[in-house]
Amino acid sequence: xxxxxxLALSIWATLIALAFSWLATTVPIRSDLSHFLPASSNxxxxxxxxxxxxxxxxxxxxxxxxxxxxxxxxxASQQLRxxxxxxxxxxxxxxxxxxxxxxxxLLFKYRYLLNETTTFTPEALQQAFxxxxxxxxxxxxxxxxxxxxxxxTSVYPTLLxxxxxxxxxNTVQGVWFSNNQQRALLIAETYAKGMEMDQQQEAINIIQQxxxxxxxxxxxxxxISGPGVFAVHSRALIQGESQRLSALSSIAIMLIxxxxxxxxxITILAALPLATAMLAGSCVTGLIFGExxxxxxxxxxTLLGVTIDYPIHLxxxxxxxxxxxxxxxxxxxxxxxxxITTCIGYMVMATTDFRGLNQLGVFTIAGLLAGALCTRWLLxxxxxxxxxxxxxxxxxxxxxxxxxxxxxxxxISLCSLLYIxxxxxxxxxxxxxSMSALPKKLLxxxxxxRGQLNAPELSHLIIxxxxxxxxxxxxxxKLESTLQALVKMESIxxxxxxxxxxxxxxxxxxxxxxxxxxxxxxxxLQQALQGEQFRHGLFSPFLRDVAAAKKLxxxxxxxxxxxxxxxxxxxxxxxxxxEWFLLIPxxxxxxxxxxxxxxxxxxxxxxxxxxxxxxxxxxxxxxxEEIFSRSGWGVMAMSLLLLLGLKSLRATVLVxxxxxxxxxxxxxxxxxxxxxxxxxHLVALMLxxxxxxxxxxxxxxxxxxxxxxxxxxxxxxxxxxxxxxVFTILASxxxxxxNAIGLTTAIGVIVSFLAAMVLSRRRE
Amino acid sequence: xxxxxxxxxxxITLSLLSTQVAAKWGxxxxxxxxxxxxxxxxxxxxxxxxxxLDIPVVTQGRLSFTPPDQMVKQVESPNPSRYEIDGNTIxxxxxxxxxxxxxxxxxPQLHLFINTLKAVLSGDLRSLEKHYAIQLTGDRNxxxxxxxxxxxxxAKMIKSLTISGQKxxxxxxxxxxxxxxxxxxxxxxxx
Numbered sequence: 001x002x003x004x005x006x007l008a009l010s011i012w013a014t015l016i017a018l019a020f021s022w023l024a025t026t027v028p029i030r031s032d033l034s035h036f037l038p039a040s041s042n043x044x045x046x047x048x049x050x051x052x053x054x055x056x057x058x059x060x061x062x063x064x065x066x067x068x069x070x071x072x073x074x075x076a077s078q079q080l081r082x083x084x085x086x087x088x089x090x091x092x093x094x095x096x097x098x099x100x101x102x103x104x105x106l107l108f109k110y111r112y113l114l115n116e117t118t119t120f121t122p123e124a125l126q127q128a129f130x131x132x133x134x135x136x137x138x139x140x141x142x143x144x145x146x147x148x149x150x151x152x153t154s155v156y157p158t159l160l161x162x163x164x165x166x167x168x169x170n171t172v173q174g175v176w177f178s179n180n181q182q183r184a185l186l187i188a189e190t191y192a193k194g195m196e197m198d199q200q201q202e203a204i205n206i207i208q209q210x211x212x213x214x215x216x217x218x219x220x221x222x223x224i225s226g227p228g229v230f231a232v233h234s235r236a237l238i239q240g241e242s243q244r245l246s247a248l249s250s251i252a253i254m255l256i257x258x259x260x261x262x263x264x265x266i267t268i269l270a271a272l273p274l275a276t277a278m279l280a281g282s283c284v285t286g287l288i289f290g291e292x293x294x295x296x297x298x299x300x301x302t303l304l305g306v307t308i309d310y311p312i313h314l315x316x317x318x319x320x321x322x323x324x325x326x327x328x329x330x331x332x333x334x335x336x337x338x339x340i341t342t343c344i345g346y347m348v349m350a351t352t353d354f355r356g357l358n359q360l361g362v363f364t365i366a367g368l369l370a371g372a373l374c375t376r377w378l379l380x381x382x383x384x385x386x387x388x389x390x391x392x393x394x395x396x397x398x399x400x401x402x403x404x405x406x407x408x409x410x411x412i413s414l415c416s417l418l419y420i421x422x423x424x425x426x427x428x429x430x431x432x433x434s435m436s437a438l439p440k441k442l443l444x445x446x447x448x449x450r451g452q453l454n455a456p457e458l459s460h461l462i463i464x465x466x467x468x469x470x471x472x473x474x475x476x477x478k479l480e481s482t483l484q485a486l487v488k489m490e491s492i493x494x495x496x497x498x499x500x501x502x503x504x505x506x507x508x509x510x511x512x513x514x515x516x517x518x519x520x521x522x523x524x525l526q527q528a529l530q531g532e533q534f535r536h537g538l539f540s541p542f543l544r545d546v547a548a549a550k551k552l553x554x555x556x557x558x559x560x561x562x563x564x565x566x567x568x569x570x571x572x573x574x575x576x577x578x579e580w581f582l583l584i585p586x587x588x589x590x591x592x593x594x595x596x597x598x599x600x601x602x603x604x605x606x607x608x609x610x611x612x613x614x615x616x617x618x619x620x621x622x623x624x625e626e627i628f629s630r631s632g633w634g635v636m637a638m639s640l641l642l643l644l645g646l647k648s649l650r651a652t653v654l655v656x657x658x659x660x661x662x663x664x665x666x667x668x669x670x671x672x673x674x675x676x677x678x679x680x681h682l683v684a685l686m687l688x689x690x691x692x693x694x695x696x697x698x699x700x701x702x703x704x705x706x707x708x709x710x711x712x713x714x715x716x717x718x719x720x721x722x723x724x725x726v727f728t729i730l731a732s733x734x735x736x737x738x739n740a741i742g743l744t745t746a747i748g749v750i751v752s753f754l755a756a757m758v759l760s761r762r763r764e
Numbered sequence: 765x766x767x768x769x770x771x772x773x774x775x776i777t778l779s780l781l782s783t784q785v786a787a788k789w790g791x792x793x794x795x796x797x798x799x800x801x802x803x804x805x806x807x808x809x810x811x812x813x814x815x816x817l818d819i820p821v822v823t824q825g826r827l828s829f830t831p832p833d834q835m836v837k838q839v840e841s842p843n844p845s846r847y848e849i850d851g852n853t854i855x856x857x858x859x860x861x862x863x864x865x866x867x868x869x870x871x872p873q874l875h876l877f878i879n880t881l882k883a884v885l886s887g888d889l890r891s892l893e894k895h896y897a898i899q900l901t902g903d904r905n906x907x908x909x910x911x912x913x914x915x916x917x918x919a920k921m922i923k924s925l926t927i928s929g930q931k932x933x934x935x936x937x938x939x940x941x942x943x944x945x946x947x948x949x950x951x952x953x954x955x
Binding site: 075148149172535 | 814817819854856867
């Protein structure tokens with residue numbers, strides 16, 4: 001190794017070491033999935049997404065305990081709840097148990113403003129006293145006993161009952177159970193959001209550990225599900241799969257290179273641009289975004305697999321009588337052109353609203369540039385001289401431009417285009433849940449446990465919005481009668497609404513006015529107490545509380561978050577850019593058109609009826625259309641760049657034509673294979689465009705000699721072989737996203753190679 | 765002289781005997797005695813003097829205990845109902861109402877109270893000493909056991925429990941709650 005080599009190597013090694021240590025110490029690797037969901041500009045969609053990602057629903061873990069005896073399951077449920085409540089991670093753990101009752105002071109104070117009907121006629125009071133007497137003399141005393149002097153008509157317990165979820169699970173010994181009693185059920189709410197996967201992972205581990213330590217017999221089986229569990233599972237699956245696949249890919253590429261070049265030195269050197277590319281991609285992404293997403297890393301590394309092409313071009317063109325730098329200079333303009341056009345393609349990705357795709361775009365562009373620079377400036381230094389690829393005179397066929405083959409390809413391509421366009425929208429997959437990496441069993445378990453918990457399915461929703469919360473609440477109260485009418489008509493079985501927990505100030509004031517004066521109430525009480533055995537003066541706290549309630553300032557949202565209505569209110573109310581949104585979930589929807597009709601009749605532009613499945617689809621379609629149009633612009637930009645670089649319209653068309661053929665054929669093949677296209681297919685197609693242009697450019701290069709042509713052909717054949725192997729390995733994955741990208745790219749690369757070979761070769 | 769000496773010896777012997785008997789009477793002895801009691805069904809009267817009410821509420825019925833874990837309280841008047849306690853669960857049934865089962869883990873105070881009753885009935889001193897300060901007064905023929913809760917959550921509800929009886933038979937159990945409520949459970953023996 002001479003001085004120059006040593007210098008180059010040491011500069012490179014220093015840079016790599018610096019980059020690596022910077023990455024390791026300062027850039028956090030995120031695992032939060034929300035960046036890989038599209039961001040929306042529609043405020044209603046934003047509210048929905050925010051609820052979905054960060055709302056209470058996203059923080060719930062459903063727990064099921066199977067196996068053992070019934071009593072074992074009951075006891076395990078109780079103990080698990082007690083133990084989890086002691087953990088810092090869990091905000092709430094419910095299994096149907098009601099802890100010793102303690103009224104919330106604020107809500108108790110406001111009970112007469114929160115409850116619908118509070119009539120204190122002598123008859124009503126008399127009935128209340130009869131009921132209380134029965135409760136008092138029962139062998140097991142009521143938990144509300146101590147509140148009797150203050151709340152003889154049981155207004156507060158009635159409120160608590162109203163605030164219970166619309167349908168409660170089946171119980172055994174006061175503990176939630178499935179109807180067949182085979183599974184004890186619990187719901188844990190974590191402080192961490194569903195997408196905060198490290199905390200979710202910890203929560204899952206703790207639940208498992210605690211159950212293990214409770215269950216000494218080892219007969220109980222834990223079932224666990226929920227958004228956080230799904231996220232953790234997906235991550236584990238994708239991580240495991242990516243690691244397995246990249247290991248396989250590395251072995252495949254190494255074998256190919258060893259077979260082709262028959263040199264360890266070359267094989268190892270070929271990995272340098274790839275390694276540099278990955279590190280550069282990570283660093284630049286870290287610098288720009290301040291973080292690096294796990295998925296960016298996994299997909300980005302896959303996409304950077306293309307940088308292995310760069311040294312291949314170089315190696316295949318090395319000759320004995322020429323310095324490495326000289327060989328490189330001959331192919332560099334073509335290589336450079338290819339790299340730049342590919343980068344333009346990823347630029348499209350970097351400018352979408354998908355934060356995850358932004359990162360992926362930046363990662364890939366930085367990586368590609370670094371890989372190319374490494375090939376240009378570092379490899380020649382390290383290669384030294386004297387190594388060459390012995391290319392046999394007749395061992396490789398060099399195809400020339402073939403009019404018949406080209407025409408045939410074009411005709412097939414046009415037929416493909418026709419086929420695709422006649423399929424129209426049915427080629428698209430609009431249901432993103434079908435792209436989920438999760439095993440069907442887990443999704444089934446989730447459905448099953450939700451059914452057993454009688455958890456209402458949230459698919460129909462009314463959204464009401466107003467800049468003023470008070471006016472919004474008043475509108476919601478007006479809407480309540482419409483909703484009750486729908487319940488009566490059996491169009492819906494029930495609904496939840498914020499005004500149930502926080503009535504408008506207007507309504508609270510109306511209730512205050514309806515409360516009897518101290519004199520009237522005192523008289524009514526005297527009448528009702530005739531013949532009763534209650535101690536004299538027992539109910540003076542009741543008189544005092546009603547009198548105080550008449551003077552209370554109306555209850556406001558502030559300060560309610562820590563009370564037991566805090567959670568439902570957080571679910572049903574949301575403020576987005578100075579606008580208040582009231583979410584009104586509808587349960588047991590049987591007649592959607594009837595709902596739509598009645599909502600339309602309210603004639604209010606601020607009340608919307610949403611069917612969530614449909615909304616989700618619309619969001620997916622909108623997002624896909626955006627990516628689609630951006631890809632179109634990307635291809636236009638690439639063509640323009642080529643026109644500038646090649647300075648010939650004919651040459652540009654000749655380069656782009658094979659790409660066009662590759663894309664149409666690939667899409668047609670995917671559709672024929674029964675694949676429904678998603679954004680992931682679109683992203684992979686962008687990769688194919690970049691690779692296709694690269695191949696076309698090399699094939700249409702004006703080589704000096706026949707030997708050079710042979711070498712170009714050799715290089716491209718090796719590139720196609722290695723890239724298609726890597727992506728075929730990816731396509732073997734059962735994870736839909738990896739499968740989509742792998743299959744699309746593998747087919748695309750092979751078709752690109754064939755099309756470029758047939759079309760772009762100059763006439764001999 | 766001989767006669768008076770005789771009398772003196774007799775008196776001394778008697779007094780020695782009586783101190784011996786007195787020395788042998790204690791918590792452990794009472795518990796051992798209670799453990800030998802037959803656990804059949806007993807009639808009871810329960811009088812609840814509630815702070816909220818002017819007159820006490822009286823109920824009557826039968827109570828039975830089968831060691832170690834089963835207890836049945838059958839209320840006969842005024843409102844018939846049946847409470848079956850088996851291990852950790854209470855099954856409540858009354859005519860015209862749905863039978864329902866509650867788990868005592870969700871009613872820790874009730875759980876502890878029932879366990880106390882069980883421990884007294886089966887003479888389990890160790891379990892009682894875990895939760896109460898125990899004071900025994902009276903003698904074998906008329907004893908009184910006072911239990912004061914040590915446990916915080918129980919102490920919040922119950923001020924004291926006073927159990928009185930004759931030999932191995934429990935006659936009465938008085939529960940005084942902090943709320944001022946007082947429940948007297950009187951046993952009338954078999955039948």
